[in-house]
Amino acid sequence: MAKLKMAVIGTGGISNEHIRGYINNPDTELYAFCDINPERVKAMAEQYGVPLERTFTDKDEMLKALPEIDAVSVCTWNSAHAECTIAALNAGKHVICEKPMAMNAEEAKQMLEAAKRNNKLLMIGFVRRHGNDCEVIRENVDAGTFGELYYAKATYLRRNGNPGGWFGDKSRSGGGPLIDLGVHVIDLVRFIFGNPKPVSVYGVTFQKLFNRPNVYGGKAWKAASTGVEDICDVEDLASALIRFDNGAVLSVEAAFSLNIKKDEGNIELFGTKAGAKLDPNVEIFTELNNRMVNIGFAQETALSFDGLFQKEIDNYVDAILGKAECLAPAEDGVEMMKILDAVYESARTGHEVVLN
Template sequence: MTNEIRIGIIGTGGIAGSHVRQLKSIPGIKIVGGADIVPGKAAEFFQRYEVADAKAFEDYRELLALDIDAVTICTYNQQHYQPTIDSLKAGKHVLLEKPMSVTLNESIDMVRLAKQTSKILSIGFQSRYNPLLIKARELVQSGLLGQVYYVETGGGRRRGIPGRTFVFKDKAGGGAVLDIGCYSIDTAMYVLNHPKPLTVSACLSNHFGTSPIYSKRAAYGGVNPEKFDVDDFGAAMIRLEGGLCFMFKMAWAMHMDTLGPTMWLGTEAGLKFDEGLTLYHDQAEVEAQTQLAVPATRRVEWWEHKVRDFVTAVRENKEAPIPATEVLYTQAILDGIYRSAELQQEVAVEIPEDLLLR
């Protein structure tokens, strides 16, 4: 018989639904309650997802006063910091949605507090469970590519400004770069096993979100262009330790289908990551290209892993499955991108000595 894990949910908006669906499917979980600052929203949420006896609050501190082991934090980005700090201080383990925070200083505080309190702080990158990403990491870390000297992330959306709370700086903290750029930075860094970032030089723009013409269309979020105050495009060059160069590009909207694949270039081989994984290498001094066979899984399975592994870590007193200590490096780069774009010059990235992974 597994011991019951008692969980609360902070922020009962869009993505909290995915959390509750997964939590409900795990045996031995009790969803004790949730909180949302919008009056009545948490109660309506638990009714919709048929969570019997769940207590609903407007102030998450009332939830934290209950006998619960852990919380999942699903608030918008500007409200990741304080609920995480308060939850850790209240002795709860935390599964926090991506991006970890808006500023690097916030992430630093969170990681230090999780260490001090010996609580789990796991970040919601379900992308870490993509078998293609896992394979890419395995190959790069095996040394197959030789010395990796370049990484580039691509993707992006041609039409896909999310609207809602995502396009206002006071709620989201940033736009496309923070919202979906965090995935591609995490992907690049995870495969490379988190080399230390040194400097960032970045440009940001928001030509689509602020356009009176484009903003009328649904795919542009349906937001008043005068109120749109975040980026919908960003590009950066990041210097990583060991002479590694990282080119980053991201868009919520653009006149292009994609900003290209994600790739790692090494002295012995190159690896391309898009819908599949392709290895570029030489065989008997002839250029070869091998499509790697990696069984695909559905995104919903990545979600299952993300929530289940967190619960298992809480139950078995294990390390965070998607450690905030690693994601701190992604946040350091994101923070550098926003600072560099603001200053219009290259900036240094500083991770405190006590939080370096190596």
């Protein structure tokens, strides 16, 4: 069987993970690159051995010039996700689009419609669905270990970790830590809960500290290809309470900049038979003969980045080939964008947002 010809639109930081995934997948050929930044696309092509005649600075030109492309990764900044994804779908390509799916739910719905209209796969880069920690938790959900999961707490908090560049520029990011970091943990909890629909959201956002580039000692998350002055018109902290249609509730906090002792990322799950936490290792909290017990695992259960994106890319390729079910379909991206829109709307109005 001929290998699938894969193109990457947006050859910045995260594209390296997609590219390595295609290089290592036996069913794919790394075929073409596109980035609006000509130096970047050339350097990446040289690094990964993509012929220069298959590099482009305009996605439409690439899609027209190379009709043999089978599938695409969209790894641009967020404001270009919808236009690049819809163009690729309309050209008859399958697409994996990085998270967040889009700038808002309206764009996300248009992307989903384009996938349906063209009968192509649209997968979203919810990479944590492919994590080893998620696998352990889901095995236990399926085995009934937790009983009914009815509440979760999720945090993704950086003390001083605004990446700068487009991440702080709302016109290209759509928002700050909520849409960039919160999206990962909200989606993971929703996935563990069995993908219930959100029914109401109460959210708050704060912009008190901005990006604090002057503060020494923060972790240096820097956007790879900003090329612009650091802008910061996004929130630096978001917090929300999200209620789902199965009665479960998630409390989430995400920050780029916060006066906290150290960076924190954790998910805690609470069920009728047991609870759990994911970080740094999965632990389960339950009862045994009328005693409270904490269960740890003999094998490593901390989220490992080793092979994480490879699993995501392999799932994308297998789903295209009909060998596996797509673990992160576009429908879940749309639900996520509804949640994110609702948090920002609630924060703006000061009231709960009811979704239908």
